[in-house]
Amino acid sequence: MARITLEGLAHSYLPAPRGPEDFALKQLDHVWEDGGAYALLGPSGCGKTTLLNIISGLIRPTRGEIRFDGQDVTDLPPEQRNIAQVFQFPVIYDTMTVYENLAFPLCNRRMAPRAVDARVREIAEMLDLGSELRRKARNLTADAKQKISLGRGLVRADVAAILFDEPLTVIDPHLKWLLRSQLKHLHRRFDFTMIYVTHDQTEALTFADKVVVMYEGEVVQVGTPDELFERPAHTFVGYFIGSPGMNILPAEISGDRARIEGHELPLGAAYGRLPAGARVEIGIRPEFLSLARAGEAAGAAVPATIRAVEDVGRYRIARTRIGEHEVAVVAPEDGEIPSDGACVVFDPQRINVYADGHRVQEGG
Numbered sequence: 001m002a003r004i005t006l007e008g009l010a011h012s013y014l015p016a017p018r019g020p021e022d023f024a025l026k027q028l029d030h031v032w033e034d035g036g037a038y039a040l041l042g043p044s045g046c047g048k049t050t051l052l053n054i055i056s057g058l059i060r061p062t063r064g065e066i067r068f069d070g071q072d073v074t075d076l077p078p079e080q081r082n083i084a085q086v087f088q089f090p091v092i093y094d095t096m097t098v099y100e101n102l103a104f105p106l107c108n109r110r111m112a113p114r115a116v117d118a119r120v121r122e123i124a125e126m127l128d129l130g131s132e133l134r135r136k137a138r139n140l141t142a143d144a145k146q147k148i149s150l151g152r153g154l155v156r157a158d159v160a161a162i163l164f165d166e167p168l169t170v171i172d173p174h175l176k177w178l179l180r181s182q183l184k185h186l187h188r189r190f191d192f193t194m195i196y197v198t199h200d201q202t203e204a205l206t207f208a209d210k211v212v213v214m215y216e217g218e219v220v221q222v223g224t225p226d227e228l229f230e231r232p233a234h235t236f237v238g239y240f241i242g243s244p245g246m247n248i249l250p251a252e253i254s255g256d257r258a259r260i261e262g263h264e265l266p267l268g269a270a271y272g273r274l275p276a277g278a279r280v281e282i283g284i285r286p287e288f289l290s291l292a293r294a295g296e297a298a299g300a301a302v303p304a305t306i307r308a309v310e311d312v313g314r315y316r317i318a319r320t321r322i323g324e325h326e327v328a329v330v331a332p333e334d335g336e337i338p339s340d341g342a343c344v345v346f347d348p349q350r351i352n353v354y355a356d357g358h359r360v361q362e363g364g
């Protein structure tokens with residue numbers, strides 16, 4: 001396994017790119033640590049597949065350098081990079097048996113037959129393919145074929161990294177959950193460097209130790225699932241992670257106070273001068289808001305109208321409106337939701353401040 005360093009990476013599919021808008025990947029510097037389990041999360045078109053293909057060597061970047069354990073591989077073709085890649089759809093040999101498919105990447109590297117056999121059986125067991133080994137791949141379901149694809153990606157122990165590009169898209173939802181847990185288990189057991197591309201936050205958060213969030217060709221945050229939840233570095237992260245996502249409201253900031261819709265709120269920290277002309281917003285997760293009756297609310301409360309209440313099981317989501325802005329509040333199952341004269345109560349410590357989408361450091 002390898003430590004993968006991306007330095008000053010950028011990629012445009014155009015022959016003569018002019019501005020940043022011509023780049024599918026804008027400036028990107030990132031280190032994938034040896035043995036790390038990463039999810040690469042972002043909406044459709046943000047550049048995830050482009051980045052994966054640059055790492056595997058299928059695409060040569062317009063700018064920048066890729067290093068595996070310090071060695072520059074930018075100009076090496078895929079076959080010399082020693083990367084395993086699993087795609088959205090099965091890439092297998094239909095005329096071979098499941099066993100032969102799994103053994104292929106090992107036989108290709110002239111591994112001793114005994115070692116091949118042991119490894120194939122181990123991987124097949126983990127993916128629940130043990131009883132299918134003698135069957136021809138062509139006769140199997142789409143789910144089983146994709147499991148073979150995963151197995152072929154995982155079977156070699158000597159790869160620099162394993163890249164997964166939305167590998168569970170074609171898989172039935174129940175099996176998806178099982179395979180995700182299996183992958184996590186395989187990672188713990190074999191310590192592979194794994195990069196798992198998805199646009200599904202549940203998939204990303206259950207698989208990865210570190211999540212790399214991309215938006216419009218840029219990495220906007222790298223963090224643990226907790227960090228992404230607690231301190232989204234970009235409003236997009238706040239909105240994309242969580243259900244419902246973070247509430248974002250235009251605000252004016254002065255020291256340790258925010259003004260929204262003519263109401264003043266205390267903040268958990270003081271902020272210095274924000275960039276002139278920047279779009280300034282505050283963000284707070286629905287989990288860190290509560291509802292109270294006007295007049296009974298202590299501290300940081302702002303009048304709101306309640307538009308709808310959704311019961312989602314263990315809690316409810318109140319859809320409120322502050323001025324022109326929709327604000328979601330997570331309310332306990334048994335708590336009172338005032339029908340009128342309501343206030344949304346903010347936890348000042350949980351308010352993040354953003355300038356042009358990027359989180360502003362306290363004091364900064």
Ligand SMILES: Nc1ncnc2c1ncn2[C@@H]1O[C@H](COP(=O)(O)OP(=O)(O)OP(=O)(O)O)[C@@H](O)[C@H]1O
Nearest residue numbers: 013014024042043044045046047048049050051199
């Ligand atoms: N071969 C190509 N030629 C030209 N433009 C491309 C090519 N492949 C991707 N793009 C463009 O580059 C941008 C990034 O695409 P990419 O496929 O990397 O995103 P993605 O995040 O993987 O999306 P998805 O989740 O839909 O696969 C998009 O605007 C896309 O239209």
